[in-house]
Amino acid sequence: MAGTLDLDKGCTVEELLRGCIEAFDDSGKVRDPQLVRMFLMMHPWYIPSSQLAAKLLHIYQQSRKDNSNSLQVKTCHLVRYWI
DSSP states (O other), X not given: OGGGSOTTTOOOHHHHHHHHHHTBOTTSOBSOHHHHHHHHHXXXXXXXXXXXXXXXXXXXXXXXXXXXXXXXXHHHHHHHHXX
């Protein structure tokens, strides 16, 4: 997913978050660790950790409603990587 993000132009927090989630495969292997590490290290500059956690929870809950098991699993992998 990181290949589809245009990091030269800039991205919203939501786009970066989706890119980080999609950087994981279903087994938990991260395909683009640089993007994920950079986002998780720098996120306090533009979003508090509590808001990031709330966004991740919302994505997880929405993916349950949409029966998107892959998105649920990838979201959990990102949270585990973050913690």
